[in-house]
Amino acid sequence: xxxxxxxxxxxxxxxxxxxxxxxxxxxxxxxxxxxxxxxxxxxxxxxxxxxxxxxxxxxxxxxxxxxxxxxxxxxxxxxxxxxxxxxxxxxxxxxxxxxxxxxxxxxxxxxxxxxxxxxxxxxxxxxxxxxxxxxxxxxxxxxxxxxxxxxxxxxxxxxxxxxxxxxxxxxxxxxxxxxxxxxxxxxxxxxxxxxxxxxxxxxxxxxxxxxxxxxxxxxxxxxxxxxxxxxxxxxxxxxxxxxxxxxxxxxxxxxxxxxxxxxxxxxxxxxxxxxxxxxxxxxxxxxxxxxxxxxxxxxxxxxxxxxxxxxxxxxxxxxxxxxxxxxxxxxxxxxxxxxxxxxxxxxxxxxxxxxxxxxxxxxxxxxxxxxxxxxxxxxxxxxxxxxxxxxxxxxxxxxxxxxxxxxxxxxxxxxxxxxxxxxxxxxxxxxxxxxxxxxxxxxxxxxxxxxxxxxxxxxxxxxxxxxxxxxxxxxxxxxxxxxxxxxxxxxxxxxxxxxxxxxxxxxxxxxxxxxxxxxxxxxxxxxxxxxxxxxxxxxxxxxxxxxxxxxxxxxxxxxxxxxxxxxxxxxxxxxxxxxxxxxxxxxxxxxxxxxxxxxxxxxxxxxxxxxxxxxxxxxxxxxxxxxxxxxxxxxxxxxxxxxxxxxxxxxxxxxxxxxxxxxxxxxxxxxxxxxxxxxxxx
DNA sequence: GAGCACTGC
Numbered sequence: 155x156x157x158x159x160x161x162x163x164x165x166x167x168x169x170x171x172x173x174x175x176x177x178x179x180x181x182x183x184x185x186x187x188x189x190x191x192x193x194x195x196x197x198x199x200x201x202x203x204x205x206x207x208x209x210x211x212x213x214x215x216x217x218x219x220x221x222x223x224x225x226x227x228x229x230x231x232x233x234x235x236x237x238x239x240x241x242x243x244x245x246x247x248x249x250x251x252x253x254x255x256x257x258x259x260x261x262x263x264x265x266x267x268x269x270x271x272x273x274x275x276x277x278x279x280x281x282x283x284x285x286x287x288x289x290x291x292x293x294x295x296x297x298x299x300x301x302x303x304x305x306x307x308x309x310x311x312x313x314x315x316x317x318x319x320x321x322x323x324x325x326x327x328x329x330x331x332x333x334x335x336x337x338x339x340x341x342x343x344x345x346x347x348x349x350x351x352x353x354x355x356x357x358x359x360x361x362x363x364x365x366x367x368x369x370x371x372x373x374x375x376x377x378x379x380x381x382x383x384x385x386x387x388x389x390x391x392x393x394x395x396x397x398x399x400x401x402x403x404x405x406x407x408x409x410x411x412x413x414x415x416x417x418x419x420x421x422x423x424x425x426x427x428x429x430x431x432x433x434x435x436x437x438x439x440x441x442x443x444x445x446x447x448x449x450x451x452x453x454x455x456x457x458x459x460x461x462x463x464x465x466x467x468x469x470x471x472x473x474x475x476x477x478x479x480x481x482x483x484x485x486x487x488x489x490x491x492x493x494x495x496x497x498x499x500x501x502x503x504x505x506x507x508x509x510x511x512x513x514x515x516x517x518x519x520x521x522x523x524x525x526x527x528x529x530x531x532x533x534x535x536x537x538x539x540x541x542x543x544x545x546x547x548x549x550x551x552x553x554x555x556x557x558x559x560x561x562x563x564x565x566x567x568x569x570x571x572x573x574x575x576x577x578x579x580x581x582x583x584x585x586x587x588x589x590x591x592x593x594x595x596x597x598x599x600x601x602x603x604x605x606x607x608x609x610x611x612x613x614x615x616x617x618x619x620x621x622x623x624x625x626x627x628x629x630x631x632x633x634x635x636x637x638x639x640x641x642x643x644x645x646x647x648x649x650x651x652x653x654x655x656x657x658x659x660x661x662x663x664x665x666x667x668x669x670x671x672x673x674x675x676x677x678x679x680x681x682x683x684x685x686x687x688x689x690x691x692x693x694x695x696x697x698x699x700x701x702x703x704x705x706x707x708x709x710x711x712x713x714x715x716x717x718x719x720x721x722x723x724x725x726x727x728x729x730x731x732x733x734x735x736x737x738x739x740x741x742x743x744x745x746x747x748x749x750x751x752x753x754x755x756x757x758x759x760x761x762x763x764x765x766x767x768x769x770x771x772x773x774x775x776x777x778x779x780x781x782x783x784x785x786x787x788x789x790x791x792x793x794x795x796x797x798x799x800x801x802x803x804x805x806x807x808x809x810x811x812x813x814x815x816x817x818x819x820x821x822x823x824x825x826x827x828x829x830x831x832x833x834x835x836x
Numbered sequence: 837g838a839g840c841a842c843t844g845c
Binding site (some may be wrong): 256257258277284285301302303304306307328330331332437438439440469470471493496498499500501516517518531532574582586638639640670671682683740743784796799800804805819821822823825827 | 837838839840841842843844845
C-alpha cells in the first residue's frame, strides 16, 4: 500500500475564527514604559485583538454586575482582562482581582506570563494559588490566578469572598464541577454584595445560556432588595485571533477510525506539500498504540524525496519525559505526528500543528446514580469539542482538519459535552454546599441542575455516613469532613484510625489512593514488568506483606521515602515519580488536617489486622464476597464484580472470601480497584 | 485470565 486516495468532501472554509482580522500594526502605540523590553511587551499587548475592546469591557464591568466575555482561546482575554481591570483601578490596596482556571498548569503559566508583562516578580503584584502552592502575597498581590477548586474552597472560609473586587471565571464552557458550583455561589454573593463584579469567560456556544442564568431571578426572596431594572448580565463578544481552518469530512462513514486515521495521516503526508505537523485525536492508550504500530508498518514504503514521518504518542499515562517529546521542535526534513487522547484538546498545546485528524469520539466518565457505579464509555464528541480540536490546527497559520466522520454525522452531534455536575457522584459537592450554608438544595440556583436521583443518592450516602443528621443539617463530623480535601469514605477512615491505632498508616494509604496511576505500565510489554515490580512491594518490601492492594501502596510509599524519594529509583521499580511525589504532598496536607482534628499518629506496628479493620470501617459500603466462578458479589445489592487486572488480588482467592475495595470502574466489565481482604465478622 | 479519558481540593 503506497498512496491512498482520500475521498473527502470539502464544504468550504469554516471553523473557529474564519475571520483573519487582527489588530492592525498601524494603530498608534502609546507607551508608558521606561525601558525597551517593557516597550516591546506593551506593543505586543496592544496588538492583541482584545485591545480594541478595552474601553467597552471596562464600561460594561463598571455598569453591569456580570459580564460574559465570549472569545476564542488565544484572543488574550485570560492575560489582558485582569490587567485592564488593574490598570483601571479595580484593585486598590486591600482588594484583589481573581481569575480562575480549571487546571493547575494554566493558573501557573498564565500568572508567570502576566507577572512578566506587568513587570513584577511572580508572587508580588501578580501571583497564583493552586493546591500545595501559594505564590501570592497577602498584602501585595493585586491579580491572582487560581484553580477554580481553590476559590471554591476559599468560599468555605470567607463566604462573601470579601477580599475580591472582581472574580473572573475563565474557561467556563468547560463546565468543570467547581466552575458550576462557583457560578451558583457567585450569583448568591452578588445579591449580598453588589459591589462584587463577575466576569465569565466562555467559548461561544453557551453564552446565551449563561446570560439567561444570571438575568433570571427565581430565588429572589422577600428580605433581599430587588435588583435594578437594568439587566444583571451582559455579553461582550471578542473577535478571534485564530487562523482559518478548513474542515474536511468523509463521504462515507468508517467502521474502523483507527485504520482510517492511519490512512489519513499517510495521505496527508504525501499529498500536503506544505510543512507542518499532524495531530491525531483518538480515545485512549490502546487505540494510540494500534495506530502507531499500523503506521510503523507503512513507514518503509515512504517514497524517496519525501520528508520523514516521526510518530509520537501522547496520553496522561506516559512519564513526564515521554510527554515532553511532543514539544521538541521538528527538524526541517521531518514531519511530526502526535497521536493523542483528549489531553491535547485543552490541557496541552503543541505549536506548529497544521493538520488535525479527529476520530470524532471521546471517552467520558459517567456516574449512574441508580446503581451508584461510574463507567467509562466511548461516545461521540460534542460540536464544541470538535471545534476546539479543529482549532488546534490554526494556532500559527491556516490549517486543515480532517474529521473521520460524515458531514451529516457532524450535524447530529450534541452541541456541547454535558456539564460534569450532571454525571458525577455528588456526595462531596453536596457536603461542601451544606458547609457553605446551602441547606435547601432545591433552592440552590444551579447553572445546570444535577439529576434528582444523584442528589437523593448523595444525601442518602451522607446520612448513612453520619455526616448529615435527620434535620438535613451537617453533623459535627460532617462539618469537619466538609473541610477535608478527600472523599467521604477516606475521611471516615482517617477519623476511625484513632480507634484502631493506625493513624500513621491510614494517612499514607489515604494519600496513595488519591493519586492515580502509581504503577507505570511500560511501553511494549503490557503489564508484565509492572506486575513483577508491584509484587516486590507485596512480598519483599516492608513487614506488611499480605497480598493486599492497600498495603502494597503503603509499602511502595514507605520504600519511596526510604530510598530518598529518587526519580531513578522510581524508574527502576516501575513507579511514577510524578504520582509518588504528589502522594508526599497530599500526605503532608492531610496530616495538617489530622493535627487540627486532634487525631493521633499511632503506628499499627505491622499489625495488619488492625489496619484492615480500619479500612473496612471507611469502606463499609464497598464490600464484596468471592463466589465459585472467581468473580465477586457486592454486599449491598448482589451485583457481579470482577477484580481489576491491576490488583495483586487478580486471580487469587481471598482466604476469608470477603474483600473491601476503593472504587468500582465500569468499562467492558465491572471492576473493583484497590482491594483488601477482610473478615466477614468485621 | 486480562486493562488504564481528563481534571480538581
